[in-house]
Amino acid sequence: MKTFLMTALMGAALIIPVTVAPVQLKAAEQKYHDKGHNDDHQWNGQEDKAYRMWAKENHRKYVPFAKLKNDDQESYWGWRHEHSDVVLKINIP
Numbered sequence: 001m002k003t004f005l006m007t008a009l010m011g012a013a014l015i016i017p018v019t020v021a022p023v024q025l026k027a028a029e030q031k032y033h034d035k036g037h038n039d040d041h042q043w044n045g046q047e048d049k050a051y052r053m054w055a056k057e058n059h060r061k062y063v064p065f066a067k068l069k070n071d072d073q074e075s076y077w078g079w080r081h082e083h084s085d086v087v088l089k090i091n092i093p
Contacts, residue, residue: 030066034077041077050088054079 030043041047043065054076055062065073 036074
């Protein structure tokens with residue numbers, strides 16, 4: 001019985017990371033459609049830095065981008081099209 005329990009725990013320890021990894025990858029690969037400019041944007045660390053700059057510049061409390069109202073998201077994309085990574089001095093790896 002003890003051997004069976006140890007085997008079951010070991011199996012669970014090996015399976016859990018495999019089942020959680022796709023969920024984490026899916027969150028990192030979020031895409032947003034910019035209706036005003038009719039293009040898609042990949043959400044990544046650089047985009048998050050730019051979004052935080054926009055929030056600070058517009059005196060807004062940080063809220064995850066996905067939870068913003070559509071009008072606020074469109075406002076951000078309009079701002080973003082005027083501010084490239086070079087202008088914002090965001091390090092590109």
